Amino acid sequence: MFCARPRALQRGLCHLRQLHATARPNAQRPLRVLGLESSADDACAAVVTSDRRILSSAVCKQHDINRQWGGIHPIAAHEAHLRDMPKAIAQALAQAQLGLTDIDAVAYTRGPGMFGCLSVCTTAARALAAASGKPLAGVHHMQAHALTALLTEPEPPQFPFLTLLVSGGHTQLVLAESMDKYRIAMTTTDNAVGDVFDKVARLLRLPPSPTGGLGPVLEEYAARPPLPPYDAAPLRLPPPLAGRNKDVLAFSFSGLLSATERLAKKEVGDGEGEGEVSEAVQRAVSRAFQAAAVKHLADKVRLAIDSLGIPVKGLVVSGGVGSNKYLREQLKSMCDGISTGPVPTYYPPISLCTDNAAMIAWTAILRLQDGLVGEPFDLPIRKKWSLEDLYDDVPASCYRS
Numbered sequence: 001m002f003c004a005r006p007r008a009l010q011r012g013l014c015h016l017r018q019l020h021a022t023a024r025p026n027a028q029r030p031l032r033v034l035g036l037e038s039s040a041d042d043a044c045a046a047v048v049t050s051d052r053r054i055l056s057s058a059v060c061k062q063h064d065i066n067r068q069w070g071g072i073h074p075i076a077a078h079e080a081h082l083r084d085m086p087k088a089i090a091q092a093l094a095q096a097q098l099g100l101t102d103i104d105a106v107a108y109t110r111g112p113g114m115f116g117c118l119s120v121c122t123t124a125a126r127a128l129a130a131a132s133g134k135p136l137a138g139v140h141h142m143q144a145h146a147l148t149a150l151l152t153e154p155e156p157p158q159f160p161f162l163t164l165l166v167s168g169g170h171t172q173l174v175l176a177e178s179m180d181k182y183r184i185a186m187t188t189t190d191n192a193v194g195d196v197f198d199k200v201a202r203l204l205r206l207p208p209s210p211t212g213g214l215g216p217v218l219e220e221y222a223a224r225p226p227l228p229p230y231d232a233a234p235l236r237l238p239p240p241l242a243g244r245n246k247d248v249l250a251f252s253f254s255g256l257l258s259a260t261e262r263l264a265k266k267e268v269g270d271g272e273g274e275g276e277v278s279e280a281v282q283r284a285v286s287r288a289f290q291a292a293a294v295k296h297l298a299d300k301v302r303l304a305i306d307s308l309g310i311p312v313k314g315l316v317v318s319g320g321v322g323s324n325k326y327l328r329e330q331l332k333s334m335c336d337g338i339s340t341g342p343v344p345t346y347y348p349p350i351s352l353c354t355d356n357a358a359m360i361a362w363t364a365i366l367r368l369q370d371g372l373v374g375e376p377f378d379l380p381i382r383k384k385w386s387l388e389d390l391y392d393d394v395p396a397s398c399y400r401s
Helices: 006-026 063-069 074-096 115-132 141-152 193-203 214-223 254-268 279-308 325-336 358-369
Strands: 032-037 043-049 054-060 105-111 136-140 161-166 171-178 181-187 315-318
Touching: 032 074, 032 115, 032 358, 043 074, 043 358, 054 074, 063 074, 074 115, 105 115, 105 141, 105 358, 115 136, 136 141, 136 358, 141 161, 141 171, 141 315, 141 358, 161 279, 171 279, 181 279, 193 214, 193 254, 193 279, 214 279, 214 325, 254 279, 279 325, 315 325
Parallel strands: 032 105, 105 136, 161 315
Antiparallel strands: 032 043, 043 054, 161 171, 171 181
């Protein structure tokens, strides 16, 4: 009988949300939101307040599983999330010293991402909201990355600002015109930059990290001093889409990956055993690859700033690759040297560059403050979801009039 009356159920839940929303402005404390995230290989839960405090942030990673499969395996990741999400929720509430009754809303990543992985945080959030009668808010994963700086910066960026989203699944430059209006200025035509970092690290047989992915390992090898003969004759790789393609508003990394494979094969030659790569070659090729990839990103961001025709008030860099220190240095140098005036750069703390639930809870808070009352339980998961189509399927009745 319960499932036979979905419309009545939805009306009842909307009534609960309306009562809750009506009570909120009279509250004597900030809004508290529990956020859940599982769009890829991290199961995350966090509690964040509307006065920009992160009360807790729990992350269950899958580095051991990823090493077994050479990357994220959708089924293995899904199964791990089923085990880890309850632990993450319990840990987040315990760290915040709160119970579910102390939470004002529940948020989750609705997309984009891997469908099976997204289904875990979606189901968990909807169950918690249904059991507690709290408002529910589905969040766009990339919007959450873009708005993290509004949570973490002492002086947050002002709109409009650019957001460079760089990770294993995304390479995208987005113009944030307001909290809920975005324009994609540039995206990758092929591989995501984080994916290519991982592939080059595997190509060079770099050792796995017990606490992180392969991208930071490659960054660390690139930062080491070159060994002979590369101290006297460093290797170089041309950045992608240079020369006659320098004015193309796009990212591309497949050609750089192929060029790096050829260079590594040439340097390894016949002098080393099968599957062996000397540390001298590992350092030199890592350095050459990283320099070309970062120069490509910096050059294209500069091209976009020059092409937009409007003053940009900042550049926010987020996503897993956003924690790369060399990338941060080069982007800051580029933005400081813009002829029309320096563009401020913003970098979330490294722990919040990678996937996390604090950014999900924070984005939900902004949506609730902007008039969202709560969302129904039957909105579809959106594994592919453009930022330019933000919440276009959320009924108008979910917002305060």
